[in-house]
Amino acid sequence: MNSRRDVLKSIAMSTTALGIGAASSANADPQSDAKSTITLPPPISNAERGVRIVQAQALMQEKGLAGIVIEAGTSMRYFSDLAWRQSSRLTALVIPSEGDPVVITPAFEESKLHKLMVMDMEVRTWNEHESPFALIGGVLDDREVIGAIGLERTTRFFVAEGLKSDVPGRESVSASPVVSTLRQIKTTRELDLMKAANAITMAAYREIYPQVEAGMAGADIGALMTAATRALGGTPVFTLALVGEASAYPHGSKKVHTVSEGQVVLMDCGCDVHGYKSDISRTWVHGEATAAHRRVWDTTRRGQDIVMQMAQIGTPIGAIDEAVRNYYESQGWGPGYTLPGLSHRTGHGIGMDVHEDQFVVLSNRTPLATGMCFSNEPGIYLPGKFGVRTEDCVYMTEDGPKLFTSHAPSIDDPMGEARAPDDSLIWRSTA
Numbered sequence: 001m002n003s004r005r006d007v008l009k010s011i012a013m014s015t016t017a018l019g020i021g022a023a024s025s026a027n028a029d030p031q032s033d034a035k036s037t038i039t040l041p042p043p044i045s046n047a048e049r050g051v052r053i054v055q056a057q058a059l060m061q062e063k064g065l066a067g068i069v070i071e072a073g074t075s076m077r078y079f080s081d082l083a084w085r086q087s088s089r090l091t092a093l094v095i096p097s098e099g100d101p102v103v104i105t106p107a108f109e110e111s112k113l114h115k116l117m118v119m120d121m122e123v124r125t126w127n128e129h130e131s132p133f134a135l136i137g138g139v140l141d142d143r144e145v146i147g148a149i150g151l152e153r154t155t156r157f158f159v160a161e162g163l164k165s166d167v168p169g170r171e172s173v174s175a176s177p178v179v180s181t182l183r184q185i186k187t188t189r190e191l192d193l194m195k196a197a198n199a200i201t202m203a204a205y206r207e208i209y210p211q212v213e214a215g216m217a218g219a220d221i222g223a224l225m226t227a228a229t230r231a232l233g234g235t236p237v238f239t240l241a242l243v244g245e246a247s248a249y250p251h252g253s254k255k256v257h258t259v260s261e262g263q264v265v266l267m268d269c270g271c272d273v274h275g276y277k278s279d280i281s282r283t284w285v286h287g288e289a290t291a292a293h294r295r296v297w298d299t300t301r302r303g304q305d306i307v308m309q310m311a312q313i314g315t316p317i318g319a320i321d322e323a324v325r326n327y328y329e330s331q332g333w334g335p336g337y338t339l340p341g342l343s344h345r346t347g348h349g350i351g352m353d354v355h356e357d358q359f360v361v362l363s364n365r366t367p368l369a370t371g372m373c374f375s376n377e378p379g380i381y382l383p384g385k386f387g388v389r390t391e392d393c394v395y396m397t398e399d400g401p402k403l404f405t406s407h408a409p410s411i412d413d414p415m416g417e418a419r420a421p422d423d424s425l426i427w428r429s430t431a
Contacts, residue, residue, distance in 0.1 A: 038199050038233055041192040043274035044081070046119050048189065052079055052182060053095060059178040060097035060150065066140045067096035068150040068175040069159065074352040075152045075179050077275060081118040090132040090159060093121075099143040104135050133159070137167035150175030176357075184349060184357045185371035190276060191395055194351070194373065197234060197278035198393060198404035201271050204228035205282055206415045212286065216259045218243050218252070225269050234271030234278075237354065242266040247283070247387040250344055250379065261287040264386040270354055277354045279375050280405055281391030284414040296380050296388045297411040299331055303378035304390060304407060307346060307360075311394060311401040317364040317374075321346040324378045325362075333380055340382040347375040350393055372396045390414075 056079070060068065070076050070093040072084035082103065084091050091105040091113070100122060105113050107125035114123070124139065126132045140149070148171040149163060160172050186194070208224040221241035229236045242249075244257040247266035259265060263286050270279040283300075285293050303324045310320040324346050328334050333341035347360035350373050358366050360374055372395070379389030393404045408414045 038196060038203065040196050040233055040273055041189070044189060044193075046081075048187075049079055049081060049119060053101060055182055056095055056178050057097050059181060060095075060147075063150075063177050064147045065097055065150045065173070065175070065178065066145040066147040066170060067094055067143070068152060068178055069094055069136060069155060069163075070152040070175070070179070071155050071159065073152075073154050074275075074356075075154070075183070078179075078183060078352060080121065081275075082113075083116055084113070086156075090162075092132070092136065092155075092159070094136050094139045096140055096143040097145045097147065099145070102139045104132050104139075106132075131162065131166045133162035133166040136163065137170065140170070148173045150178055152176075152179050180357045183351060185369065186351060186373055186395065187371070190351065191373075193273050193276035194278065194393070194395070195404055197271050197273040197276055198280065200229060200232045200234035200273065201269055201278040201280050202405045202415075203232050204234075204271075205267070205269070205280065209282075209284075209415050212259060212265060214259050214261065214286065216243075217256050218246065219256075221259075221265070221267065225267070229269070229271045234273055237270045237272050237277060238268070240268040242268075242387075245384060245386065248381050248383050248385055249387070250381060250389070259286050262290070263287075264293065264388070266387060266389055268389065268391065275352050277350055277352065278404070279350055279354055279391065279393055281377060281379075281389045282408055282414045283388045283390055284411055289411050293386070293388075294411055296382070296386075297390075299328070299333070300378060300380050300388045300390055301407065303327065303342075303346075303380075304376050304392070307376045307378065308394070308401050308403075311368060311396065313370060313396065313398065313400070314367045317358050317360055317366050317368060318362045320360050321362045321364075328378070328380065341380060342378055343381055344379070346378045347394075349374050368396055370396050370398050 072086045072091060076082050076093050080093055089106045093101060093103055095101045102122045102124055104124055107127050110123060110125050124135050126135055151160060151172055152175045163172050204225055207228045211224055212221055218241035222239035225239040226236045242252045243259055243265055244263045246253045246257050247264045265286055266283045268281040270277050306323050306327055307320050310323045325334060328341055337343050345359055345361040349356040349358045358364060358372060373393060375391055375393050377389055377391035379387060381387035390408045392407055394401045406416050409416045
């Protein structure tokens with residue numbers, strides 16, 4: 001193990017083995033030691049967002065909705081790329097089932113809003129003594145659309161209350177049958193952006209892995225990962241590094257642990273490329289792994305293979321979670337969510353949000369469909385001792401599941417060889 005780490009140190013400053021072109025990102029740091037970065041696809045265009053709006057309107061008409069209301073967040077960016085932040089005053093995107101969208105905002109924010117707007121949309125303003133909810137109702141009345149108002153899932157309760165009071169003629173319902181239905185199916189362009197984000201995160205892992213040394217705390221390792229991610233052209237979103245006993249708790253513990261011989265290191269990191277995310281976890285042992293380490297690591301990798309075996313078009317998503325838990329129980333873990341074992345869902349949807357529909361959990365009976373993306377992370381955790389999680393993300397094709405990143409080969413080789421992201425990352429069983 002140590003000899004391999006020494007060899008890796010000699011090549012850590014070069015990522016040219018990726019064979020991918022030069023970066024086109026403002027996030028790249030010219031002072032970085034990284035010798036090459038990854039070519040980023042162009043961001044989603046206004047024309048593509050326009051298609052999304054038309055698709056949403058078709059779904060609204062099918063579902064009997066007059067329109068949908070979307071507060072600041074990733075769904076607002078999905079349809080308009082308006083990078084607004086929620087505040088106590090309502091700014092919302094209103095997409096009617098027919099006609100052009102409108103942005104509702106406080107009057108004093110209008111100048112700032114126009115500077116941030118990417119798409120040409122009508123803006124309607126409200127003063128402090130006026131009702132933004134009445135404005136929403138007015139948009140739908142002006143468009144002469146009938147039906148309920150759909151609220152995007154992150155819309156706050158005070159908005160629903162305000163609409164009930166000030167737009168009494170229209171019921172407020174969930175907009176998930178419109179928004180989630182669209183967002184959970186990724187286009188080729190969205191997949192390209194996610195491939196780039198995953199390539200950056202994996203390249204950063206390979207760069208920092210041989211730099212992890214005895215005495216480092218999780219924060220020290222995370223700082224290495226953040227710097228490497230920026231140098232490769234990505235925007236860091238999260239860099240979790242759990243050392244020793246902290247790895248036994250999926251999101252870590254309050255106590256600070258430092259790297260030493262025989263300690264588990266579990267990392268869970270992701271970045272952003274033009275609004276789309278990656279999420280990859282890797283686990284290894286600093287020094288020599290014990291038989292217990294190897295047994296748990298190998299079991300979780302087999303768990304990942306079961307996910308890939310089960311992930312076929314039309315399969316209820318919950319059946320994936322069930323199959324993994326059944327296997328783990330046969331190996332003495334669990335049962336169910338019981339520790340030691342797998343205490344969290346097997347995976348989550350991913351796209352513009354790190355966690356989004358669909359969730360790989362027993363209760364989800366939604367059938368898998370082409371274009372869905374989700375994480376594959378059936379970890380095993382032994383409280384007071386250590387935990388193992390290897391995580392790669394998957395996208396569904398007509399031919400079945402494909403990986404954004406190759407699975408980790410072994411506990412002794414958690415990063416594998418560097419390679420360019422392409423459609424050749426088809427799952428192959430380790431069984």
